[in-house]
Amino acid sequence: ALKLGKPVITANKALISAHGESIFRLVEKNGGNLYYEASVAGGIPIIKSLREGLSGNRIQRLYGILNGTCNYILTKMESEGSDFVDVLADAQQMGYAEADPSLDVDGFDVQHKTGILASLAHGFWVKPRQIFVEGIRNITPLDIQFARRLGYCIKLLGIVKKLGGKVQIAVHPALVPETHVLANVSGVFNAILVRGDIVGDTLHYGQGAGADATASAVLSDLADAALDLKNGSVGRVPPFVPHDQDGAVLPMDKAVSPFYLRLSVIDRPGTLAKIAAVLGEAKIGICSVIQPEGHVGESVPLIMMLHDASDAAMRQALRKIARLSAVKAKPTMIRVETFD
Numbered sequence: 001a002l003k004l005g006k007p008v009i010t011a012n013k014a015l016i017s018a019h020g021e022s023i024f025r026l027v028e029k030n031g032g033n034l035y036y037e038a039s040v041a042g043g044i045p046i047i048k049s050l051r052e053g054l055s056g057n058r059i060q061r062l063y064g065i066l067n068g069t070c071n072y073i074l075t076k077m078e079s080e081g082s083d084f085v086d087v088l089a090d091a092q093q094m095g096y097a098e099a100d101p102s103l104d105v106d107g108f109d110v111q112h113k114t115g116i117l118a119s120l121a122h123g124f125w126v127k128p129r130q131i132f133v134e135g136i137r138n139i140t141p142l143d144i145q146f147a148r149r150l151g152y153c154i155k156l157l158g159i160v161k162k163l164g165g166k167v168q169i170a171v172h173p174a175l176v177p178e179t180h181v182l183a184n185v186s187g188v189f190n191a192i193l194v195r196g197d198i199v200g201d202t203l204h205y206g207q208g209a210g211a212d213a214t215a216s217a218v219l220s221d222l223a224d225a226a227l228d229l230k231n232g233s234v235g236r237v238p239p240f241v242p243h244d245q246d247g248a249v250l251p252m253d254k255a256v257s258p259f260y261l262r263l264s265v266i267d268r269p270g271t272l273a274k275i276a277a278v279l280g281e282a283k284i285g286i287c288s289v290i291q292p293e294g295h296v297g298e299s300v301p302l303i304m305m306l307h308d309a310s311d312a313a314m315r316q317a318l319r320k321i322a323r324l325s326a327v328k329a330k331p332t333m334i335r336v337e338t339f340d
Contacts, residue, residue: 005031007225011038011214017112021125033228035221040113041066041190043213044206045220049194050120057196059121062160063339066113068188068208069097069104070136070156075186078144078153084137096188106135107156107171114158117192118169121160126169132252134172143262143332146290146303147175150260153183157337166250174337175260193339253312258287258336261304263321264329267291271326272302278324282317284309299328305336 001008037047076087091097103109111133118126152175161168176183185191190208195201207213285307318331
């Protein structure tokens with residue numbers, strides 16, 4: 001259809017994310033158009049907002065809760081104290097999760113959506129392989145409990161940040177301050193926070209999936225296609241204004257954030273000092289430490305909130321900490337989002 005110059009409507013986010021550049025080259029060559037509002041966030045008109053309503057802004061930050069399945073799972077884990085596996089089974093029974101949930105819970109669905117939004121926001125095509133991705137399988141009720149105790153909740157975020165001449169693009173669980181607007185997005189709902197240099201912060205919230213939300217987006221595209229055909233504007237509007245053609249994606253190793261760290265350790269003198277020494281060697285500062293009472297057994301949880309560090313430094317420190325004899329399980333690390 002595109003080779004024949006016909007307008008095409010699609011909700012296929014994986015297609016746009018992986019092949020958008022070549023598809024729009026085909027559109028430009030043959031005079032058709034591609035409409036893809038339903039590819040990201042269902043009934044939230046975020047594609048049109050970035051292409052039209054916010055087109056006069058340089059987008060500085062974009063944070064998205066873009067997968068209803070993951071947000072439902074994390075919300076239920078927090079409200080019920082249930083394990084990931086149990087809540088996932090419940091989500092599958094209710095139709096919120098597929099029989100094979102890996103696309104959702106491993107973060108790849110959000111990776112596709114975040115790539116599309118990053119391309120629109122920054123004017124160059126972002127490939128999925130350029131986006132760091134980490135899912136929610138390793139989140140435990142204990143992490144959610146301690147996050148809440150520290151004043152946070154855990155959300156799977158798609159993150160796009162303009163940092164000088166680079167763009168940081170990532171998908172991962174993050175500790176979100178409970179006072180932040182995204183902390184209140186629960187269940188299967190989606191939300192995208194966009195910060196422009198002129199308008200400031202704008203919030204886009206609504207149903208991110210489901211038949212009605214998708215139908216709303218497709219009908220919007222259908223109306224736009226009909227209007228473009230009537231006005232003879234098909235094929236004349238590029239997918240975005242290419243204003244960051246020299247833009248480059250910041251390697252995740254260089255991303256900087258505070259961190260939440262949970263360890264399972266033997267409760268004996270000197271353990272904390274050894275862990276602190278490893279962190280100090282990596283130039284990672286400790287903000288606070290929680291060692292909850294009442295845990296019975298050989299090992300106890302040790303929770304640390306850490307100051308800003310690069311991902312590379314943090315992962316290197318984790319490898320060394322995991323080799324300490326007092327550490328009895330693989331460390332759990334979650335990034336803290338400050339929304340700066």
